[in-house]
Amino acid sequence: MTIKEIQEEIIEEFGAFDDWMDKYSYLIEIGNDLEGFEEEYRLSNNLIEGCQSQVWLHAELKDGKIQYMADSDAIIVKGIVALLVRVLNDRTPDEILDNELYFVEQIGLKEHLSPTRSNGLVAMIKQMRIYALAFKAKQES
Amino acid sequence: MSIDIESIRKDFPILEQTVHGKPLAYFDNAATTQKPTQVIDAISEVYTTYNSNIHRGVHHLSNVCTQAYEDARVKVQKFINAGNSHEVIFTRGTTEAINLLATSFGESFLKKGDEIIVSQLEHHSNIVPWQLLEKSKGIVIKVIPINENGELILEEYDKLLSEKTKLVAVAHISNALGTINPIKTIIDKAHALSVPVMIDGAQAVQHVAVDVQALDCDFYVFSGHKLYGPTGIGALFGKEEWLNKMEPYHGGGEMIKTVSFSGTTFNELPFKFEAGTPDYSGAIGLGAAIDYVQNIGLDVIAAYEHELLEYATEQLKQVPNIKFYGTAKEKASVISFMVNNIHPFDMGTLLDKMGLAVRTGHHCAQPLMEHYQIPGTVRASFAIYNTKEEIDRLVEGIKRVSLLFA
Incomplete structure (x- = not known):
């Protein structure tokens, strides 16, 4: 599936929820299910510090595709982190750089990407793109 | 001396609104209070x-x-x-x-x-x-x-x-x-x-x-x-x-x-x-x-807020696995707590969906949070316009959030 197709899939999943309780229950569920963050990467330079919650992000390039590993101490943030990883993981740097992320807004979670929420998510998305730029530059050099 | 909360609430136009479709209950008074029409x-x-x-x-x-x-x-x-x-x-x-x-x-x-x-x-x-x-x-x-x-x-x-x-x-x-x-x-x-x-x-x-x-x-x-x-x-x-x-x-x-x-x-x-x-x-x-x-009289305000504090403390004690931070004998109408180790950000975000405004985080007192070794707390702070009914809603809201995480 393309990045666009996965975003559409997520929008459809969230379309099934009638009220905020169901939506956030689901976010909590996928937040709790997000695994795979290896403790060796819980380093200060992988930490994106928000005022309210913290996000850890590690990335590496394998066979031309970026593998993201992420975590957060707040479960709702972790749920959104899980969605971002689902959309952008295992993609080439070009795919990541060429696609707009629009699903967060479409599923009604845009408020969490407001800089005033200070939960680390805005900085995380920026950091995911910076990794893509850096890996792309490395490939081309 | 008794206090007419209904008439006091009418002095604060901001309190009349709904947030996410629910009547606003504002418990973030230690951060800033709302302003009466007189001001x-x-x-x-x-x-x-x-x-x-x-x-x-x-x-x-x-x-x-x-x-x-x-x-x-x-x-x-x-x-x-x-x-x-x-x-x-x-x-x-x-x-x-x-x-x-x-x-x-x-x-x-x-x-x-x-x-x-x-x-x-x-x-x-x-x-x-x-x-x-x-x-x-x-x-x-x-x-x-x-x-x-x-x-x-x-x-x-x-x-x-x-x-x-x-x-x-x-x-x-x-x-x-x-x-x-x-x-x-x-x-x-x-x-x-x-x-x-x-x-x-x-x-x-x-x-x-x-x-x-x-x-x-x-x-x-x-x-x-x-x-x-x-x-x-x-x-x-x-x-x-x-x-x-x-x-x-x-x-x-x-x-x-x-x-x-x-x-x-x-x-x-x-x-x-x-x-x-x-x-x-x-x-x-x-x-x-x-x-x-x-x-209104600061003595009247202090007595009413103390009543709210005691009521809220009693009601919140009913919430399973709640832990209070700050249980001093002499206390103002501020309650800081964590429930079941639910991250304060998660608690605050979900309470907001129910129209309940609380503050979460370190409250600009990081050395204090360091002392307790926690990232922060959820803080409800009461003012002259808060009511026991609002506190009931807060307690219900916290219980509801707890269930989501159970």
């Missing part, structure tokens, strides 16, 4: 009828505006029972008042190796200005520790006081825990060694009556916006003898007597510390807020 109208009146730059004006509007500004100063003076109105300096708020004190007191009286005593409970505003002096002057900060209940350990305070101590700066009431500190004892002990004391009253003036003469504190600071007044205005009370000896903070208009390139002489108190056009509309709004709380 909003007073500010509006400035701009619709007599706005004009104050002092030294010869025309009518300037005189009216100057009078209103100086009347506001007298209201602050009486509110905290200061001996003189020129001992009241208007500032942008508590933070600026402490920065003013740190800078001017520091410049005039502090040198390398001198010690300042603060406490583990302080808001960052009463830590960082002193840390700047640590950097620039080489002063040393000493910290009064707290016990499990979030109360200052006075025996440790005794040990910290010495001939090296040049100032004690502590909160009247902790913003994160609600602990009411025994400031009279703290002041008396410092004075026994001739050490002056500054009290950070940001969380106090809206809850308890303050008498700076009875306390005999040397400095007392507070903000208007936590006292139902506007943002951007606050006050520093300082004893005349100290303020006269202190260097000015900012330079500019208003604070000078004469200016010449061969030397400038400074104005007398309080103007020496009020450089530039002050926030007179804010000061007048603060005066209106003081009138408002005095009309």
Whole structure:
């Protein structure tokens, strides 16, 4: 599936929820299910510090595709982190750089990407793109 | 004396709204309180009828505006029972008042190796200005520790006081825990060694009556916006003898007597510390807020808020796995807690969906959170317009969030 197709899939999943309780229950569920963050990467330079919650992000390039590993101490943030990883993981740097992320807004979670929420998510998305730029530059050099 | 909450609530237009389709229940009063119509109208009146730059004006509007500004100063003076109105300096708020004190007191009286005593409970505003002096002057900060209940350990305070101590700066009431500190004892002990004391009253003036003469504190600071007044205005009370000896903070208009390139002489108190056009509309709004709380009566407010605190504490105890932070015997209407280790951000986000506004995080008191080894807490803080019904909704909301995480 393309990045666009996965975003559409997520929008459809969230379309099934009638009220905020169901939506956030689901976010909590996928937040709790997000695994795979290896403790060796819980380093200060992988930490994106928000005022309210913290996000850890590690990335590496394998066979031309970026593998993201992420975590957060707040479960709702972790749920959104899980969605971002689902959309952008295992993609080439070009795919990541060429696609707009629009699903967060479409599923009604845009408020969490407001800089005033200070939960680390805005900085995380920026950091995911910076990794893509850096890996792309490395490939081309 | 009984209190008519319904009629008080009508004074606060902002409370009538719904948030996410639910009636707003505002429990973030320790961050800022809402404003009654009386305050909003007073500010509006400035701009619709007599706005004009104050002092030294010869025309009518300037005189009216100057009078209103100086009347506001007298209201602050009486509110905290200061001996003189020129001992009241208007500032942008508590933070600026402490920065003013740190800078001017520091410049005039502090040198390398001198010690300042603060406490583990302080808001960052009463830590960082002193840390700047640590950097620039080489002063040393000493910290009064707290016990499990979030109360200052006075025996440790005794040990910290010495001939090296040049100032004690502590909160009247902790913003994160609600602990009411025994400031009279703290002041008396410092004075026994001739050490002056500054009290950070940001969380106090809206809850308890303050008498700076009875306390005999040397400095007392507070903000208007936590006292139902506007943002951007606050006050520093300082004893005349100290303020006269202190260097000015900012330079500019208003604070000078004469200016010449061969030397400038400074104005007398309080103007020496009020450089530039002050926030007179804010000061007048603060005066209106003081009138408002005095009309209800601080004793009445304190009694009602205590009732809310007791009720909320009892009800919240019913929530499974709730842990309270700050269980001091003497407490203001602030409750800090965690439930089942649910991250405060998650709790706050979900309560917001139910129209319940609480504060989450470290409450600008990171050293305190470090003490408890937690990232933060959820804090509900009550004001005069909160009701037991709203508290019931909060408790229900917390239980609902807990179930989501079960």
